[in-house]
Amino acid sequence: MTATAAELSYRLEQKRAIHGVFPGPKSEALTQRRKAVVAAGVASSVPVYVEDADGGIVRDVDGNSFIDLGAGIAVTSVGASDPAVVAAVQESVSHFTHTCFMVTPYEGYVAVAEQLNRLTPGDHEKRTVLFNSGAEAVENAVKVARLATGRDAVVAFDHAYHGRTNLTMALTAKAMPYKTNFGPFAPEVYRMPMSYPYREENPEITGAEAAKRVITMIEKQIGGDQVAAIIIEPIQGEGGFIVPADGFLPALAAWAKDKGVVLIADEVQSGFCRTGEWFAVNHEGVVPDIITMAKGIAGGLPLSAITGRADLLDAVHPGGLGGTYGGNPVACAAALAAIGTMEEHNLNGRARHIEELAVGHLRDLQSELAGPDGSSVIGDIRGRGAMLAIELVHAGSKEPNPELTKAVAGACLKEGVIILTCGTYGNVIRLLPPLVISDELLVDGLQVLASAIKAHA
Structure with a gap:
């Protein structure tokens, strides 16, 4: 069986919310502190600082909640605070680090x-x-x-x-x-x-x-x-x-x-x-x-x-x-717990379900954006499981469109959705949600993404 949203439990409310000015004042203050001490060569794609994360939500220091479609670049597949991983780490670290x-x-x-x-x-x-x-x-x-x-x-x-x-x-x-x-x-x-x-x-x-x-x-x-x-x-x-x-x-x-x-x-x-x-x-x-x-x-x-x-x-x-x-012993304890979570909740099946759900939405969007000649700014939709990509191009050609890609990522962030970009030509939006994300949250994130592409295409 594939884990459903009802079978997964979360600490944080699984809902996006942006309050007031973005980025918020606490994140802005941390950015100033960072500039004084952190090397400029270390870049961050999102200008907010995380306070908490759980399931498919990342919450920043100003209380904004973002839908996480990046999972720390495919790292937090079981979530950023999976209870089994947290318990295993706490037990391990109490003995030796x-x-x-x-x-x-x-x-x-x-x-x-x-x-x-x-x-x-x-x-x-x-x-x-x-x-x-x-x-x-x-x-x-x-x-x-x-x-x-x-x-x-x-x-x-x-x-x-x-x-x-x-x-x-x-x-x-x-x-x-x-x-x-x-x-x-x-x-x-x-x-x-x-x-x-x-x-x-x-x-x-x-x-x-x-x-x-x-x-x-x-x-x-x-x-x-x-x-x-x-x-x-x-x-x-x-x-x-x-x-x-x-x-x-x-x-x-x-x-x-x-x-x-x-x-x-x-x-x-x-x-x-x-x-x-x-x-x-x-x-x-x-x-x-x-x-x-x-x-x-x-x-x-x-x-x-x-x-x-x-x-x-x-x-x-x-x-x-x-x-x-x-x-490291603490990391080993975390790995054993994470693998246990993957098996217990059948996250392979969950990834396949995410693919089916997301690709359906993306194909509909591609068709909606198609011109009279059938071409679209969405040149290609590809991937497997919860490792999916949209390659954005100039309509009517396969010429990469990195400007649109950057604009879409920025628009999504302002609406409370974290997406990552990639590609040799800088024109690919990649979707890497935590495998424990709920269907409702994923669909909300995809709808925000769709709106951003339509607004900037």
Whole structure:
């Protein structure tokens, strides 16, 4: 059964409300304090400061309540104060906050590894290592692949986002704001064309054909026997929630297996019920060699992981993997509780329900905005589960419309709805609601979004 609004309980009233001037005076005061002490390079898309959050609501210090369609970038899938996570953290922190697993280990780390080995695709023997952030997980997945294969080259894709560290910036495709003036970057990273159905020059190209295009380029430009790993987001995140054509991932996986190349699925944003499956690769039956995870794993606490084939991870010498805070005991307790909530409330089913509900509204809006020629400023609606996107364009073409996207996001915020934007061209609205959001709140948020698009289109 899928969890319904009636089966979920909330502390805060699940209703949006904006009072008086926006942003409010307390948020404005905090902004002034921030400017004096926080580096300008850290940007925030919403100019208010949070006081409380629960279910699908974020409440700021001035008492305004916002519908949360961002979930902290797919982090608070079980809500920002899930009772099970809160209780587990309180119990854990009352005993010890840290010992360092590399010094004096503890059961929580082992228990999380057991759960990840169980939940990730494939029935092969697996091993898991815990870290702090998605970028750290990606770095270590590449380290493992290079050591285990004895090769150097790593293949990444157009529109990819893998993090902000030196290696992950090299893997990331978009220059601004992630890479500009931060080089030089780690070497032996090669970029290949992604399957992007909406923007393919040949709209008839199949997933298998798009994969063949990639494979041909790899073999000509690098050589299959020189490639340590292919790293790919099964649904690209920052690049625009791009869902590759059916067959693209399986064809790449088959080639990688044949060539002894490690297939790394970056599920940092798409994992943990977000797409209606535990992991996005499940939609096409792909079993990666290594999966990187973070964001939704621990109900908001910093934790990340890599899980992969035992022969790959066990190839690394003792001491070659780790980190002072990796697998912090409090974060491990939160992860175990969050996974429990996901299973208890069938949040995979909940994500599929959110997709059905939201896509129906968005398709109706797209039709409503269509001109006589059938074109609309909504060029594409895509995604899976509660990882959905609207690509906005200039009507009558596929030319990206970042100005409209920015205006819509701003208009939604003033009406009490937090939405996030993304995309290589800055023209994609992404919808990442907490999986525990009520139907009523989600529909209200979608109606505000629809009104904003119609007003600015």
